Amino acid sequence: MELRDLWYRVKTLTRLKQAERELTEEFAFHLDMERQKLMSQGFSEQQADEEARRRFGGLTRESQRARDSWGIGLMRDLASDVRHAFRQFGRRPAFTIAGTLTLAIGVGATVSLFSVVRGTLLRPLPVAHESELRVFWHPYDWRGTEYDYLRPRTKAFTQLAAFSINGYALGLEDQTVTTLASVVTAEIFDVLGAHPAIGRTFVTGDDRPGAEPKVVLGYRLWKNRFGGDSTIVGRTILLDNKSVTVTGVMPKGFYFPTPEVEMWRPLNLDPNDPQYRSGWLAIISRVKPGLSEKDVAADIRTMAADLGTQFVYPAAWDKTKNAGTQTLREYLQGNVRPALLLLLGAVVLLLLMACANVAALVLSRTADRQPEMILRTALGAGRGRLARQIVAESLALSTTSGVIGAVLAAVSFGVLVNSLPLRDGLNTTLTLDWSMFAVAIALAAVVGLFVSAAPVRSVLMGDLKGVGSERSAQGLRGHKRFHSAMVAAEMTLGVTLAAGALLLVRSVAHVYAQDTGFDPRGVVTLDVLSPRGMAPDARVAFINTLQERARSIPGITQAGFVSRLPVRDGGWQGTVPIESRPDIAAKDAPNSFFRFITPGYFKTMGIDIVKGRDFTDADRNGALEVAIISEQFAKKMFPGKDPLGQRVGGPEGRWRTIVGIAEETRLFQMVGENPFCMYLPTPQNLQYAQLVLVAKTTGDQGTAMTALRNVVRDVDKRAAVGRVIGMEDVVKVSMSDRLQLRFFLSLFAGLAILLGAIGVYGVVSYAVSRRKAEFGVRMALGASSSRVMREVAGNGLIPVASGVVVGVVASVLLSRFVATFLYGVTQRDVISIGGAAVALMLAGVLAVLIPGFRAGKTSPMEVLRSE
Amino acid sequence: MGTDNSIPYGTLDLLILKLLSLEPTHGWGISEWIQKTSADSLRVGQGSLYASLHRMTREGFIKSYWQDTDAGRRARYYAITATGKKQLARETEHWTRLTRGVGLVLAANAV
Numbered sequence: 001m002e003l004r005d006l007w008y009r010v011k012t013l014t015r016l017k018q019a020e021r022e023l024t025e026e027f028a029f030h031l032d033m034e035r036q037k038l039m040s041q042g043f044s045e046q047q048a049d050e051e052a053r054r055r056f057g058g059l060t061r062e063s064q065r066a067r068d069s070w071g072i073g074l075m076r077d078l079a080s081d082v083r084h085a086f087r088q089f090g091r092r093p094a095f096t097i098a099g100t101l102t103l104a105i106g107v108g109a110t111v112s113l114f115s116v117v118r119g120t121l122l123r124p125l126p127v128a129h130e131s132e133l134r135v136f137w138h139p140y141d142w143r144g145t146e147y148d149y150l151r152p153r154t155k156a157f158t159q160l161a162a163f164s165i166n167g168y169a170l171g172l173e174d175q176t177v178t179t180l181a182s183v184v185t186a187e188i189f190d191v192l193g194a195h196p197a198i199g200r201t202f203v204t205g206d207d208r209p210g211a212e213p214k215v216v217l218g219y220r221l222w223k224n225r226f227g228g229d230s231t232i233v234g235r236t237i238l239l240d241n242k243s244v245t246v247t248g249v250m251p252k253g254f255y256f257p258t259p260e261v262e263m264w265r266p267l268n269l270d271p272n273d274p275q276y277r278s279g280w281l282a283i284i285s286r287v288k289p290g291l292s293e294k295d296v297a298a299d300i301r302t303m304a305a306d307l308g309t310q311f312v313y314p315a316a317w318d319k320t321k322n323a324g325t326q327t328l329r330e331y332l333q334g335n336v337r338p339a340l341l342l343l344l345g346a347v348v349l350l351l352l353m354a355c356a357n358v359a360a361l362v363l364s365r366t367a368d369r370q371p372e373m374i375l376r377t378a379l380g381a382g383r384g385r386l387a388r389q390i391v392a393e394s395l396a397l398s399t400t401s402g403v404i405g406a407v408l409a410a411v412s413f414g415v416l417v418n419s420l421p422l423r424d425g426l427n428t429t430l431t432l433d434w435s436m437f438a439v440a441i442a443l444a445a446v447v448g449l450f451v452s453a454a455p456v457r458s459v460l461m462g463d464l465k466g467v468g469s470e471r472s473a474q475g476l477r478g479h480k481r482f483h484s485a486m487v488a489a490e491m492t493l494g495v496t497l498a499a500g501a502l503l504l505v506r507s508v509a510h511v512y513a514q515d516t517g518f519d520p521r522g523v524v525t526l527d528v529l530s531p532r533g534m535a536p537d538a539r540v541a542f543i544n545t546l547q548e549r550a551r552s553i554p555g556i557t558q559a560g561f562v563s564r565l566p567v568r569d570g571g572w573q574g575t576v577p578i579e580s581r582p583d584i585a586a587k588d589a590p591n592s593f594f595r596f597i598t599p600g601y602f603k604t605m606g607i608d609i610v611k612g613r614d615f616t617d618a619d620r621n622g623a624l625e626v627a628i629i630s631e632q633f634a635k636k637m638f639p640g641k642d643p644l645g646q647r648v649g650g651p652e653g654r655w656r657t658i659v660g661i662a663e664e665t666r667l668f669q670m671v672g673e674n675p676f677c678m679y680l681p682t683p684q685n686l687q688y689a690q691l692v693l694v695a696k697t698t699g700d701q702g703t704a705m706t707a708l709r710n711v712v713r714d715v716d717k718r719a720a721v722g723r724v725i726g727m728e729d730v731v732k733v734s735m736s737d738r739l740q741l742r743f744f745l746s747l748f749a750g751l752a753i754l755l756g757a758i759g760v761y762g763v764v765s766y767a768v769s770r771r772k773a774e775f776g777v778r779m780a781l782g783a784s785s786s787r788v789m790r791e792v793a794g795n796g797l798i799p800v801a802s803g804v805v806v807g808v809v810a811s812v813l814l815s816r817f818v819a820t821f822l823y824g825v826t827q828r829d830v831i832s833i834g835g836a837a838v839a840l841m842l843a844g845v846l847a848v849l850i851p852g853f854r855a856g857k858t859s860p861m862e863v864l865r866s867e
Numbered sequence: 868m869g870t871d872n873s874i875p876y877g878t879l880d881l882l883i884l885k886l887l888s889l890e891p892t893h894g895w896g897i898s899e900w901i902q903k904t905s906a907d908s909l910r911v912g913q914g915s916l917y918a919s920l921h922r923m924t925r926e927g928f929i930k931s932y933w934q935d936t937d938a939g940r941r942a943r944y945y946a947i948t949a950t951g952k953k954q955l956a957r958e959t960e961h962w963t964r965l966t967r968g969v970g971l972v973l974a975a976n977a978v
Contacts, residue, residue, distance in 0.1 A: 022933075026894060026917070026943045033895040 081392035098762045099358045100401045102755050106354030107405030111440040112416045113347045117340050126254045128193025132287045134325035141279030144269045156299035157285035161188040182261045199233035199248030206266040213244040219252040221262035346748050353493045357759040359451040387456045398448025402441035486763045488803035494756030495807025498836035501749035508742040510824025517665030519606030520727035524704050527722030528691040540683045549711045555699030560600025563690045567734040577649040592676035594651045604694045612644045612660030619681040628660040633676040701726050757843035764796045765851035775858045789856035796848030804837050879919050884955040891946035928954050
């Protein structure tokens with residue numbers, strides 16, 4: 001029944017012309033038959049005709065009733081409304097294009113960004129019951145000792161697991177490929193509730209000394225490097241030139257902790273390993289089902305107190321205070337979330353501006369058509385029909401925008417994802433899916449309905465009066481007020497958006513201009529994976545040979561080794577007791593980074609020795625154990641004293657003599673407080689000395705990198721090269737969040753200015769077109785064109801200026817929302833807010849002057865002729 | 868104000884279906900037949916007639932086709948469908964019950 005009914009309607013609709021023809025023919029037949037009957041009863045031809053028509057009862061009304069019974073009335077009216085709407089748009093192309101494009105940009109940006117927000121903030125993580133997973137005491141790093149101490153003590157959590165905060169680059173097979181691994185405890189997959197696609201994960205004991213070396217592969221690595229071969233399970237592969245057994249492969253889509261990690265290896269929790277006592281782990285666990293947040297909090301308090309009885313913490317590092325947990329999501333997305341929400345807010349402002357532009361279009365069109373509407377009401381058109389037509393028009397406009405916006409979103413999504421502050425390979429997991437296109441069009445339709453609400457209301461309320469007064473002073477004043485309000489609103493939104501964007505852009509510039517303490521220019525870096533199992537002497541020889549060979553490469557002026565690169569590699573750190581400061585209790589001892597370097601490092605990086613001496617080849621194993629400390633370390637811990645010759649506790653727990661003070665260098669992040677640093681000579685502790693070769697070249701960096709790679713192979717075939725990157729790029733990468741944010745915000749500022757200008761231009765040129773007749777008459781009566789121009793400009797510039805002023809005030813009030821992103825500029829930065837105001841003012845002036853200029857060129861004759 | 872000889876709301880469909888169950892015919896034929904068989908006591912408004920015909924076509928109770936009349940004039944004929952026959956049976960039963968009920972009530976002379 002339903003289906004046939006619909007079929008009938010569709011059929012009738014598709015053959016509408018024929019149906020109309022048939023209806024006419026049917027009625028003509030009826031009238032003829034009636035007439036013939038009447039004539040046979042003795043009526044004259046004319047009488048019969050009249051009587052037949054009278055009996056039939058009004059052809060038009062009857063045929064309308066018959067048509068109504070086709071059940072296609074609404075659809076047909078809508079189709080004609082939409083056709084009508086597009087005809088109307090065609091008559092005013094400039095304004096239509098402006099309205100459509102602004103809405104398209106707004107919708108496109110909103111959809112794109114929302115896809116990103118959904119992909120990062122809303123999409124479930126690849127673990128079971130995500131909300132039960134908690135990361136302990138972020139941002140504290142945990143030590144193996146603490147992990148083992150807490151394990152049996154928790155009551156509210158199921159078993160604990162730990163993982164390395166940083167990924168580790170490992171050479172795969174023939175060492176030509178490096179892959180990023182996460183080092184985890186044996187139970188991590190159980191805690192996460194993640195099961196392997198094939199094989200199995202780790203078993204208890206895999207993370208203890210003497211365990212067979214094992215690895216679990218990620219799906220992507222398994223597919224790309226091992227051809228998806230399922231017999232890989234149980235076989236051994238070479239990892240950093242060491243045989244490791246593959247126990248399993250994780251399923252597609254699983255990632256932990258970040259998507260760029262491609263394999264997992266068990267930790268070695270060895271109490272005899274000094275690393276067991278240094279903080280480099282994160283602890284994760286699952287809340288036992290059925291427990292309240294209160295139970296969890298109580299257990300955390302107990303654990304924190306327990307920690308205090310067992311471990312001594314420095315004040316800045318006190319795990320008994322500030323104890324608390326984070327959900328895994330908060331832990332992983334900590335940095336991204338506020339930035340994304342900020343951008344989403346900016347997009348919403350942008351969408352608002354677009355809506356304002358479209359509202360201006362639709363509202364002014366309604367005003368334009370008041371005479372038409374009144375005429376049609378007089379001719380019997382229902383108010384509902386008129387309201388429907390307004391809705392149809394704005395829907396036609398907005399859905400067109402929606403479609404264009406969807407196309408824009410699809411085109412721009414890739415650029416957007418790469419320019420957003422997304423880290424750790426998250427950008428590779430984001431996709432723009434088809435439902436977003438539906439959202440784009442629906443969003444536009446909602447906007448269309450929204451902006452048509454006001455005119456529909458005025459039509460339904462019968463507020464169509466004033467056709468006569470349309471051109472009266474009062475009518476004009478009302479329109480002028482509305483137009484002024486629109487112009488001012490555009491300007492306010494534009495200034496606010498642009499000012500916020502500029503504040504952030506300038507912050508990034510400040511961070512970028514910061515002194516890093518080292519000179520990255522011309523410095524290339526290579527992660528060197530030295531052969532395993534080398535005797536200490538052989539390893540020192542390997543390092544020395546490599547360094548000498550590197551220096552002999554043409555174009556390379558200096559070379560040296562460091563264990564971890566500044567601003568890239570986070571860090572190995574620990575507490576450092578000071579021999580001459582017994583007043584500092586063990587728990588208040590300063591925390592410091594440890595960096596193992598060779599004598600060439602400082603020279604290569606352009607880091608000055610402020611006092612004392614650099615390391616020399618004489619600082620070898622067996623010689624006096626020495627250290628160089630950073631400037632801040634010296635200043636804060638040896639106030640008014642000479643640190644040279646004093647002794648501090650090294651990472652091995654033995655005293656080291658300070659022989660020099662090195663220039664302060666950004667170690668970890670470009671902003672924030674710089675941690676203390678202690679430099680140690682590589683040969684005096686080979687065990688932890690990861691090797692990053694740094695070399696300064698005066699020539700081409702690519703050539704130098706290739707040459708250095710060859711040298712490493714040449715010196716020892718079993719050695720391998722991991723990441724190779726220029727130091728300038730290292731700095732850029734460390735800034736990538738901010739640089740990308742800057743790019744995106746610059747785009748926003750530009751769009752805000754553009755949309756503001758388009759909106760103002762649209763409204764002002766519309767106002768001008770409405771007064772074209774008036775201008776023509778006045779110019780015919782002798783007004784000069786410059787006078788007309790001045791008047792238009794004056795009328796437009798006042799709202800532009802007041803909108804800018806309101807925008808400045810709004811920016812000052814709203815800037816606290818971006819405060820946490822600012823660096824080196826205050827919330828009320830004059831240059832940012834003033835710059836935005838000036839830019840919008842200029843755009844606004846231009847947008848007013850162009851139609852003003854056109855008004856001044858109005859030809860009186862042409863206008864009078866058309867009147 | 869004369870006697871109201873318009874057809875009660877809803878019964879026009881029933882009359883049309885009844886006639887079409889006897890033989891297919893065109894719109895004018897239907898209106899003539901209703902007028903004649905009811906001895907001029909019922910008169911069909913042409914507008915409601917065609918609205919009803921088109922609506923019932925949509926609902927599938929009747930179908931229409933073009934055919935020449937005996938006089939050789941092209942006209943749209945309407946014929947009842949199988950669904951329409953079922954509908955007629957249902958409506959007839961309903962009508963009989965309704966009129967008998969109404970008749971009984973009107974014939975009552977005491978509470």
